[in-house]
Amino acid sequence: MDQRVIAIDAGNSRIKIGLLDQHAPPGARPTCHADLFIPLGDAVPFERLAEWVEESSVPVVQVLMSGSNPPVIDELAALCRNHPLPEPYLLTRKLPLEIDVERPKKVGMDRLLNAIGVNAARPEGEPAIIVSCGTACTVDLINPEGTFCGGSILPGFxxxxxxLHHYTALLPEIPVEELHAAPKNGLGKRTRTALQSGLFWGQVGAVRELTKKLKTLLQKSTDTPPTVYLTGGGAPLLAPQFPEAILEPHLTLYGIVIAAEHQHG
Structure with missing residues (x-):
């Protein structure tokens, strides 16, 4: 029987919510039928989620929750129970993923869920690099066997x-929306455009250098080049600078649904 779930990813800057199929065919990711992206601190429109449940053509059987912000996850679970929604289920760290780092339990759930989402449709034997640009920007490596091998963490946009604004006396805070206007040649003629340039091209340069290093590392063990995936709130800003990359805005939500299916046995 076809069923759907609501997946909620609570991050440090925003909450991502999707209505997805509970299952996906082998080699595919669950279809996402609707989504919401809510800045942290704004009210979550639980009434809209209830409408998803009521209007869905197939049963919506569960609300799945995870992310990198545990206090917000707990708060959302409590609020969820006050609305006509299925019982929330909070993911554990029992994940369908091999992890090759020094302290696996310390790796952020969002990074691991992104890896699970990639692995669901990653061609066999093909490595991957995941760039997740949110509050923090992470650049992570998935080897040809699908193992999460670690990566880098740097500040997001x-x-x-x-x-820059907080730790200086005079520099203004630049909204992320302004970075689309960063000087294409990198040359800011005013303080504001200089900040736009540094913030934008600094992030692009860091991601480009880190992906280059991971590609060089992979060349020691495989002739298959990695596919680069972009996700997170800042990914659409980065995407034009990485035309070879795949933009996957729902990657973490895919990982939540696949991990929950694994945990339910």
Missing amino acids: EMSARA
């Missing part, structure tokens, strides 16, 4: 902009 918004965190960098806030830090």
Whole structure:
């Protein structure tokens, strides 16, 4: 019987919510039928989620929750129970993923869920690099066997902009929306455009260098080049600079649904 679930990813800057198929065919990711992206601190429209349940052509059987912000996850689970929604289920760290790092339990759930989402439709034997650009930007490596091998963490667009403003006396805070206007040649003629340039091209340059290093590392063990995936709130801003990459806005939500299916046995 076809069924759907609501997946909620609570991050440090925003909450991502999707209505997805509970199952996907082998080699595919669950179809996402509707989504919401809510800035952290804004009210979650639970009434809209209830409408998803009521209007869905197939039963919506569960609300799945995870992410990198545990206090918000707990708060959302409690609020969820006050609305006509299925019982929430909070993911554990029992995940369908091999993890090759020094302290696996310390790796952020969002990074691991992204890897699970990639693996669901990754061609056999093909490595991957996942760039997730949110509050923090992570650049992670998935080897040809599908193992999460670690990566790099750096400040995202918004965190960098806030830090420059907060730790200086005169520099203004640059909204992320302004970075589309960053000088294409990198040359800012005013403080504001200089900040736009540094924030935007600094992030692009860091991601480009880190992906280059991971590609070089992979060349020691495989002749198959990696596919680069972009996800997170800042991914659409990065995407034009990485035309070879695949933009996957729902990657974490896919990982939540696949991990929940694994945990339910």
